[in-house]
Amino acid sequence: MSSLEGRVAYITGAGRGQGRSHAVRLASLGADIVAIDVCRDFDTVPYPMASPEDLQETCELIEKEGRSAIGVEADVRDLAALRKAADAAVERFGRLDIVIANAGVTSWWGDHSDETAAQAWDEVLGIDLTGTWNTLRATTNTMIRLGHGGAVVLVSSTAGLKGFASGVAGYDAYAAAKAGVIGMMRGYALNLAPHNIRVNTIHPTAVDTMMVSNPEFAKLMEAMGGAAELYQNAMNVDLLQPADVSDAVAWLVSDDARYITGIHLPVDAGFMIR
Numbered sequence: 001m002s003s004l005e006g007r008v009a010y011i012t013g014a015g016r017g018q019g020r021s022h023a024v025r026l027a028s029l030g031a032d033i034v035a036i037d038v039c040r041d042f043d044t045v046p047y048p049m050a051s052p053e054d055l056q057e058t059c060e061l062i063e064k065e066g067r068s069a070i071g072v073e074a075d076v077r078d079l080a081a082l083r084k085a086a087d088a089a090v091e092r093f094g095r096l097d098i099v100i101a102n103a104g105v106t107s108w109w110g111d112h113s114d115e116t117a118a119q120a121w122d123e124v125l126g127i128d129l130t131g132t133w134n135t136l137r138a139t140t141n142t143m144i145r146l147g148h149g150g151a152v153v154l155v156s157s158t159a160g161l162k163g164f165a166s167g168v169a170g171y172d173a174y175a176a177a178k179a180g181v182i183g184m185m186r187g188y189a190l191n192l193a194p195h196n197i198r199v200n201t202i203h204p205t206a207v208d209t210m211m212v213s214n215p216e217f218a219k220l221m222e223a224m225g226g227a228a229e230l231y232q233n234a235m236n237v238d239l240l241q242p243a244d245v246s247d248a249v250a251w252l253v254s255d256d257a258r259y260i261t262g263i264h265l266p267v268d269a270g271f272m273i274r
Contacts, residue, residue, distance in 0.1 A: 002254040005030030008093045009253070010086060012036045012076050012135055013103030015050025017209035018155065020058045021242035022100050022249050027065040029250060031098060034089045035059055036072045036082070038103070042127075044120040044170055045105045047214040068093070076103045076131030082138035096142050097150040098253045101135040104128045104155065104177075106211060107170025117169035124170050128177035129184075136188055140197065149196030151253040152188065155245075156181045156201045158271050161264065178203075182264055189262035198261035200252050205268040208239040234270025 009026045013019035015037030023033045039052045052073060059069035070088055074081035089096050105127050107120045132154055143150045160178030164171065182201055189199040206212045232238075248267045251257055266272050 001029060001250055002256045003030050004254065007031045007097040008089055008095050009098035009100065010034045010089055010096060010139055011100040011102060014058050015039060015054040018207060018242045018245055019102040021246040022102060023058055024061050024065060025246035025250050026098065027062040027067040032068045032093050033062050034070045034072060034085055036074050036085055038075045039073045042105060042123055044107045044123045046108060047210050076134055077126050079134045079138060082134055086139050086142050090142060095146055095148055096139060097148055099135065099139045099152040100155065100249060101132045102155040103131055106174040108168055120170035121173045124173035125177050128174060129180045132181050133184060140192060143197055144195045152197065152199040153249050153252050154181050154185050154201045156203050156264065158203050158205050158266060158268050161203055161266065162272060186262055193261060200261060201264045202245065202248055202252065203264055203266045203268065204240060204245045205233055205271040206239050207245060208241055212239065232274065233268065234274050237269050240267065240269065
């Protein structure tokens with residue numbers, strides 16, 4: 001893998017899970033990291049978010065790799081806060097080279113009434129789709145101005161590529177958001193190519209993070225009965241590890257993929273071919 005020495009990566013949802021894994025992996029390759037996480041729970045999300053202590057631990061793990069870290073508590077729906085984090089990166093490090101729009105949630109709530117359905121839809125779509133757009137708006141103009149080129153990875157999901165029959169508002173919003181991220185990627189890849197900034201999406205199957213490794217998700221799979229087979233991978237693995245996705249992310253942002261832009265890359269143990 002090519003070195004990322006001297007580069008700066010801006011990563012949302014970095015308090016734990018995939019975001020933390022991406023941050024530590026890029027730090028191991030030489031990048032300094034701006035680690036962003038909301039560090040609070042959401043009303044319609046049936047599992048806990050990262051805590052301020054989790055975000056601090058991410059920064060400590062980055063520093064153990066010999067790199068510098070800036071930890072920022074911010075909601076990706078707050079464009080001003082994301083821009084402030086980008087400004088902090090440039091002020092401290094003098095550059096911004098890599099953006100990983102990783103922050104995301106899902107929900108199995110919101111199917112009981114129009115009111116709760118609308119709340120779940122708005123919250124998931126706001127974080128997963130609008131939050132991704134905000135991340136791009138907060139960073140890419142700065143990357144253009146600095147003139148170093150760079151790489152952006154938008155973390156989507158196999159749910160953005162393959163149909164899921166749920167009828168539950170929060171999960172409908174998740175699938176819609178992850179599909180919407182693909183269209184966003186294509187537009188930004190085209191617009192940013194003249195500036196030598198590459199933009200791609202990555203689409204993991206289920207990963208061993210709090211999003212699926214929690215009691216509420218287990219109850220959902222149990223309630224689905226035989227339909228749960230629709231969520232199985234072709235290869236003999238139930239859950240990927242965050243590091244499996246980080247390996248692909250690290251490749252996409254490295255010089256080894258310097259002419260790769262505008263693609264959607266599944267990391268899915270064959271889920272898409274079932």
